[in-house]
Amino acid sequence: MGTLPANSRRLDKWVEGGMVWVLRFSGWASVLVTFGIVVTLVTESAPFFGHVPFRRLFTDTMWTPLFAEPQYGIGALLAGTLVTTGVALCVAIPLGTLLAIYLSEFAEPRFREVVKPMLELLSAVPTVVYGYFALLTLTPLLQKIYPDLPQFSMLSAGLIMGIMIIPYVTSLGEDSMRSVPMLLREGAFALGDGKLGVALRVVFPGAFSGLASAYVLAISRAVGETMIVAIAAGLQPRFTLNPLESAATVTAFIVQVSLGDLPHGSIGYQSIFAAGAVLFLMTLGFNLAGHALRRRFHRAS
Amino acid sequence: MNPIPAVQVSGEKDIAGVEVKPEVKVEIQNLSFFYGRNQVLRNVSLDVPAYQVTAMIGPSGCGKTTLLRCLNRMHDLYPGNRYEGSVRLHPGGTDILGPGMDPIRVRMRFGMVFQKPNPFPKSIYENVAYGLRLQGMNKRRDLDERVEKALRESALWDEVKSRLHQLAHNLSGGQQQRLCIARAIATDPDVVLFDEPTSALDPIATSKIEELIVEMKKRVTVIIVTHNLQQAGRISDRTAFMYLGELIEFGETNRMFTNPAKPQTEDYISGRFG
């Protein structure tokens, strides 16, 4: 009696001390990954930005870094990204918001419990499958309506991409709408408003920063999406804002170059890191904005 | 409008023995309420007099808030609820629980103020204008006039007139609650329902709200649920004491607090339970 098991305590202390370091390293590993991405993008694209005059990125109208007489108009790639993302948002924001309002304010709780995980499956579908669907099912269908639509079109890719990002809008949007306190809804119902009125006039503004963060994160998804556009929107960069044409996005360009032979240090190799750096900056901006909005929402509610 | 019907309160005498027959505003008859299989209200019958303050008291869980929320059909917002009996709104005597009665119509004639201030995430002005817009008032001039009137009647105008278009959330708790009162009375409802309106407020804010309620009964019928007996004594003309989903006693407040007719009422008022 009275003696503490000293030896085993000493072992415990060792284990504890060791584990703290293992866990701390793991915690920082995610930072290491980000660091790896940033450093790789910077060092591998530096030669590219080194020998391409900065001005030409914006003044050239074509993006043909691999040609004998190269052009460096990154606008051609950005236009592709802009148009496909725009088309996707035209699908995902109205439809996703509508579904969020419906599921949060109208649907029976049991219906919601079943439907929400099913909707989330839409973003679990492998993107290469969506690409297949856009190219081989949707495009022929759209060609029946509009016969001049080329085999590869930003419209078709964008529409399918819109379906893919619906769950980002709906899921986050519904969460933030449902976290608006019931008391607030009751205040509006007590004045004689209907469900849709309460949803649009009280719940929607109350959940706005949450919804906005959902939209911004969905944009980030669409900007970074690769396989759907690489398969269905075409791989040739083209400076156009017409969704009925084919054009390469920033991501599709990276795929197109990667598919070929790609020696380390070649201009092709450098150019995809340059494109990647641009992509990283864009999505970083959207992600940070999205998370800032989300934090603001959590603090407000 | 229809003439006032001759519905009378079941003969009741005040201390002086003079029979008081105030005009009835809300006539609750055999009201039962079920939440799923739970019966929460049992056969409540009660005549709420017009232009008076009627308080509902009782230990928590007695059904007083449930009864209040029957009157503007708030229970319709949630599934699994069922009413039995009738609640007639006078003059006219329409049964607001009747078949085909639209809860939205009911709510346009009953204002409600909640336990906690719940201003909308909008400007002060838009909070008050919300109900008016719902009732079809769109002209800016009309709205301005009615918003000012409602804010004056809730003794808030002087405090907020310079910042009508700022967010309502910047107001203090007591101001927010007065804003909610302004919101509720802006549309000239027949009855205003108060659900423990001061339970989240400090004593000074509470007394301001109480003054408002007393002032308000000149123009509108008031029903207030409160857990605070002193508050019921201070501001109400009549008091209903509820216990376990039943109405135990209903009568003139002074009489009930000094000379309760039922032993349960006496126990509750004297603090022996609840």
Next chain:
Amino acid sequence: MLSVGDFIVLPSQNLRKQEARASRRRSIDRWFGRIGLLSTIGTLGVLAILLLNLAASGLARIDWQFLLSFPSRRAAEAGILSAWVGTILLMIVTASVAVPLGVAAGIYLEEYAAKNKWTDFIEINIANLAGVPSILYGLMALGLFVYQFRFGQSVLAGGLALACLVLPIVIVATREALRTIPAAIREAAFALGATRWQAVWHHLLPYSTGGIATGVILAMSRAIGESAPLITIGALTFIAFLPPAPILAQAPFMSFDWLFSPFTALPIQMFNWVSRPGEEFQSNAAAAGLFLMLITLGMNGVAILLRKHAQRNIKW
């Protein structure tokens, strides 16, 4: 009645107006309810059409020959043997890196880390990492793993790229699972003299396995469907051989040569077939897509059930 005070300024005809407005709102609500229901069904319908579509053109292709053949120039003889073997090997690498690292990071952030600006920094970093496009993980792997570390265009490089990609998913799932355990459980363990790590190992981890497993399954299902990062590191689409076997007949009985072997994977094989003209290759693509869909949807389904089960079983 109307003469009582000047409060009532709404004329009595407003009662009828009120009635009209109420019934209009009611019918708006009814219509919106219908539109919402139809949109929900329609959106889910896309998923059904997708599956039916793949089944219609791919189901006929699925047989033992398809499963056990290498890709071929002749569509009818082509199969997905190297693709599914490659996918399995990739997943072994991905899981054995992402799961321990992600769970440990989750434990660190939830149980150990102080609330300070460094922890905030890690958290913002993880949130941002979850939104980095997958193709950028491919570029990182290309520059870092393939060339810098000289892993080559191998299973190891591909698996590590996918591990980095799904790391945030595992971390977030672990943290959420730990967060549902009430503080009283931790305090009970500490009161008995447990060290922090003992509390984690004996109590917190066992009680959160359901949530963590759900996250791991979702992470793996995400990794299985990814193709962009693998294409970027230069995974070949035409691989007519299998990587060296990990188990040998004679000593030392184990070999890690497969880690450095070139590879292909199911989504890459599908991508290859989609981009080829000709209906036969397209039905090969559909068949591979059907496989991918069944695997990912199946894993997601298991995750949903597991989450439901975990929620139902433990009530704190």
